[in-house]
Amino acid sequence: MAKLKKFKYKLDSYCKHKFIxxxxxxxxxxxxxxxxxxxxxLRKYYKCSICDHHISDHEYNLNLLYSGEYxxxxxxxxxxxxxxxxxxxxxxxxxxxxxYRCLRxxxxxxxxxxxxxTLDVGAGLGxxxxxxxxxxxxxIYLIETDKVNINFLKYYLKFQKTHRKQxxxxxxKFDLITMNKVIEHxxxxxxxxxxxxxxxxxxxxxxxxxxxxxxxxDKLSYDREEFFIEHHHxxxxxxxxxxxxxxxxxxxxxxxxxxPSSKYTIFCFAKKIK
Numbered sequence: 001m002a003k004l005k006k007f008k009y010k011l012d013s014y015c016k017h018k019f020i021x022x023x024x025x026x027x028x029x030x031x032x033x034x035x036x037x038x039x040x041x042l043r044k045y046y047k048c049s050i051c052d053h054h055i056s057d058h059e060y061n062l063n064l065l066y067s068g069e070y071x072x073x074x075x076x077x078x079x080x081x082x083x084x085x086x087x088x089x090x091x092x093x094x095x096x097x098x099x100y101r102c103l104r105x106x107x108x109x110x111x112x113x114x115x116x117x118t119l120d121v122g123a124g125l126g127x128x129x130x131x132x133x134x135x136x137x138x139x140i141y142l143i144e145t146d147k148v149n150i151n152f153l154k155y156y157l158k159f160q161k162t163h164r165k166q167x168x169x170x171x172x173k174f175d176l177i178t179m180n181k182v183i184e185h186x187x188x189x190x191x192x193x194x195x196x197x198x199x200x201x202x203x204x205x206x207x208x209x210x211x212x213x214x215x216x217x218d219k220l221s222y223d224r225e226e227f228f229i230e231h232h233h234x235x236x237x238x239x240x241x242x243x244x245x246x247x248x249x250x251x252x253x254x255x256x257x258x259x260p261s262s263k264y265t266i267f268c269f270a271k272k273i274k
Contacts, residue, residue: 022047022054022222029223033230043229045222052213053239056232062185081152085125097259101180101267102131105207108253108269109176112136119174121196122182124149126157141169169199178207181265184233190243197247200272206249208268210235212256215264226264240266248274 023045028034043058093099109116116139120129123142126149133140142162144150153162163169177200183189193206200206211226213236218224226234237256244251249270256266 017048017050019046019048019055021045022216023227025222029228031223031225032228035229037229045227045234047213048236048239051238051242052236054213054227054234056229058229060229062230062232078148078152081125081148082156085127085152085156088125088127089130095260097261097263098128098131100259101128101209104267105132105176105178106134106136108207109136109205112175114138116175117141117173118176118178119143119169119199121177121179122185123153123159123162126153126159128178128180129159130157141172141174143169166195166199172199173201174199174204175201176205176207180207180209181211183208184210184231184235187232189233190247193243193247197249197272202272202274204272205252206270206272208240208244208270210240210266212236212264212266214256218264224264235266237266240268244268244270248272 021044025043025045026041028041037060043056043060045054045056047054088096088098091099116137118129118132118137118139119141120132121143123129123144126142129140129142140159140161142153142159143164143166144153144162145164147164150162150164153159177196179193179196183192186192196206211231211234213226213234215224215226215234216222237254241251241254250273252269252271254266254268256264259265
C-alpha cells in the first residue's frame with residue numbers, strides 16, 4: 001500500500017507561504033490514464049494560502065511515465081501515434097488548441113529573419129511544431145524524451161533536429177524556447193527552466209503554457225484533467241509570475257484562457273533580460 005511522503009515544498013520555486021491541504025484522492029478520477037501504480041491509489045494536492053499554487057504529493061515514481069509507459073498508455077504503438085496525430089492535425093481551427101497557440105506566436109513575432117532559431121521542449125506528437133513550421137519558422141529544434149516519439153518526429157514528421165535531452169544541444173542558443181504543458185510534469189519547474197535559460201539568447205523569448213488553477217471552479221472541480229496524477233503542479237497567474245520573475249525573465253504578456261479542448265490554461269510570453 002502506497003503511503004504519502006511527508007509534504008516538502010521547494011521554497012526556491014515560488015514562495016515561502018503556508019501550504020494547506022486542498023484535495024485528498026483515494027481513487028482515480030474518471031478519464032485519467034490507468035497507469036500501473038504500485039499499491040492503492042493515494043495522493044493529495046496542497047495549495048499555497050497566498051498565491052493558490054497547487055503542488056501534488058504522493059510516493060509514485062512518475063519518472064517511469066516518461067520512459068515509455070506514458071506514451072504507450074496514452075497513444076499506443078507507432079501506428080497509434082500516426083492515427084492520433086492525423087486526427088488532431090485535421091481538427092478545424094475553431095476546435096484546435098494548436099491553431100490558436102500558433103496564431104498567438106505568429107502574431108507576437110510579426111517579423112523574424114531566416115536565422116531565427118526555435119526550440120520546442122516536450123514536442124510530444126509534434127502537432128504544434130508542424131503547424132508552426134512555415135516560411136517564418138523554419139529553423140525548429142525539438143526535445144522529446146520518449147524513444148517511440150523521437151522516431152515518429154524524425155522519420156514521419158521529418159524533424160531531424162530532434163534531441164532526447166538538453167545536453168545534446170550543447171552551446172546552441174535560441175531566439176525562442178516554447179514549453180507547452182511541460183513544466184507542470186517536472187518536480188522542480190524553476191530549476192528545469194533555469195537550466196534551459198542557458199540555451200536562450202540574451203533578449204531571447206520564452207513561451208510557456210501551464211494548467212490554470214481556475215479549473216477547480218469548474219463543475220468537475222478537482223476531477224478535471226488539470227489535476228490528473230501526472231501533474232506535479234497546477235499554477236495560478238500569480239505563482240507563474242513569481243517563478244518567472246525570479247529567473248530574470250521579463251513578462252511581456254500573460255493571460256488566462258479556456259481552450260477549444262476545454263482546458264483551463266495560462267499562457268505567457270517572457271524575455272530574458274540578464
